Amino acid sequence: MDFTYTKSYIKVLVALYIMEKTETKKVHACPECGSHKLIRDYSRAEVTCDECGLVISEDIIDTGPEWRAFDHEQGEKRGRVGAPMTYTIHDKGLSTMIDWKNKDIHGRDISAGRRAQIYRMRKWHKRIKVADAKDRNLAFALTELDRLSSHLHLPRNIREGAAMVYRKAVDKRLIRGRSIESVTSACIYIACREYKVPRTLDEIVEHSRVDKKEIGRSYRFITRELEIKLYPTSPVDYIPRFATELGLSGKVQRKAQDILEGAIKVGLTSGRGPTGVCAAAIYLAAIMEGERRTQKAVSEVAKVTEVTVRNRYKEIIEKLGIDVKI
DNA sequence: AAGACGAAAGTGGTTGA
DNA sequence: TCAACAACTTTCGTCTT
Numbered sequence: 001m002d003f004t005y006t007k008s009y010i011k012v013l014v015a016l017y018i019m020e021k022t023e024t025k026k027v028h029a030c031p032e033c034g035s036h037k038l039i040r041d042y043s044r045a046e047v048t049c050d051e052c053g054l055v056i057s058e059d060i061i062d063t064g065p066e067w068r069a070f071d072h073e074q075g076e077k078r079g080r081v082g083a084p085m086t087y088t089i090h091d092k093g094l095s096t097m098i099d100w101k102n103k104d105i106h107g108r109d110i111s112a113g114r115r116a117q118i119y120r121m122r123k124w125h126k127r128i129k130v131a132d133a134k135d136r137n138l139a140f141a142l143t144e145l146d147r148l149s150s151h152l153h154l155p156r157n158i159r160e161g162a163a164m165v166y167r168k169a170v171d172k173r174l175i176r177g178r179s180i181e182s183v184t185s186a187c188i189y190i191a192c193r194e195y196k197v198p199r200t201l202d203e204i205v206e207h208s209r210v211d212k213k214e215i216g217r218s219y220r221f222i223t224r225e226l227e228i229k230l231y232p233t234s235p236v237d238y239i240p241r242f243a244t245e246l247g248l249s250g251k252v253q254r255k256a257q258d259i260l261e262g263a264i265k266v267g268l269t270s271g272r273g274p275t276g277v278c279a280a281a282i283y284l285a286a287i288m289e290g291e292r293r294t295q296k297a298v299s300e301v302a303k304v305t306e307v308t309v310r311n312r313y314k315e316i317i318e319k320l321g322i323d324v325k326i
Numbered sequence: 327a328a329g330a331c332g333a334a335a336g337t338g339g340t341t342g343a
Numbered sequence: 344t345c346a347a348c349a350a351c352t353t354t355c356g357t358c359t360t
Contacts, residue, residue, distance in 0.1 A: 305352055
């Protein structure tokens with residue numbers, strides 16, 4: 001059979017396979033507003049509703065093994081993430097060593113010209129091996145990065161951000177003496193803050209095998225050495241996540257944002273934990289919009305205590321002069 | 327009976343000497 | 344390195360809906 005024909009035939013099969021796979025995953029209408037205008041963004045692994053902005057599914061992320069490459073071009077593109085299979089094979093299959101003796105297989109001396117050639121081959125072989133050791137480290141870190149972000153339901157762009165930070169850290173030799181796991185966790189944390197999709201350190205610790213202290217130390221070290229400037233997390237960034245978890249409408253979210261902006265102006269946010277402040281604002285906003293949630297429910301999603309929610313919202317009411325019937 | 331309230335003691339992390 | 348400190352948590356008894 002003609003080679004080019006085989007190749008295109010395989011391509012067709014692959015295309016059919018992918019089509020079938022994505023077809024079964026299709027959502028036809030938004031569960032929130034019933035709209036059929038859905039935006040499908042596979043590069044970020046999200047399906048969002050065009051009408052109300054609801055993120056319908058972030059879980060289509062792992063539909064297929066992304067390390068599979070069907071032709072050379074894809075191989076180049078996908079090799080980036082680090083492939084469990086290929087990288088675990090020793091030397092990517094290049095396990096033959098070039099002997100240091102200048103003899104051929106029959107034990108005869110090799111001519112000067114051949115010797116120079118073999119010398120160059122040895123040199124390159126060594127270089128490949130060195131690069132490969134670094135790659136193996138990177139590949140391991142990247143799979144760990146993938147595992148963590150998948151547990152935390154993080155979108156693709158944050159994974160890439162985290163991977164980028166990690167690569168920079170490797171280039172600057174910052175991981176020496178630190179476990180790969182603590183550094184990957186720190187990278188995720190950094191990326192989350194950079195992209196304003198805050199996850200608390202506690203949430204990351206939950207899925208990591210390293211304790212909080214270690215991650216915190218790596219985090220501080222990396223941000224200092226790479227000169228990454230991170231602004232303190234704003235409580236506003238937590239609104240969408242908490243509100244969605246509580247099943248609150250967009251109206252409440254907007255109200256909560258108003259409250260928070262007022263609170264920030266009066267300086268109620270400085271020094272306080274952003275999650276607590278956000279929880280209080282959401283609690284108030286929900287009551288004001290007639291979608292009351294209990295303090296317990298709010299405090300649970302924000303991972304603070306009811307007492308904190310109480311203290312914060314009392315402060316807000318007092319300083320902003322909001323009057324609500326509790 | 328569940329939710330909200332507030333006092334009091336305890337805990338972990340930051341700061342400044 | 345240590346103590347002081349503010350934020351936050353835990354716990355528990357009481358009040359409100």
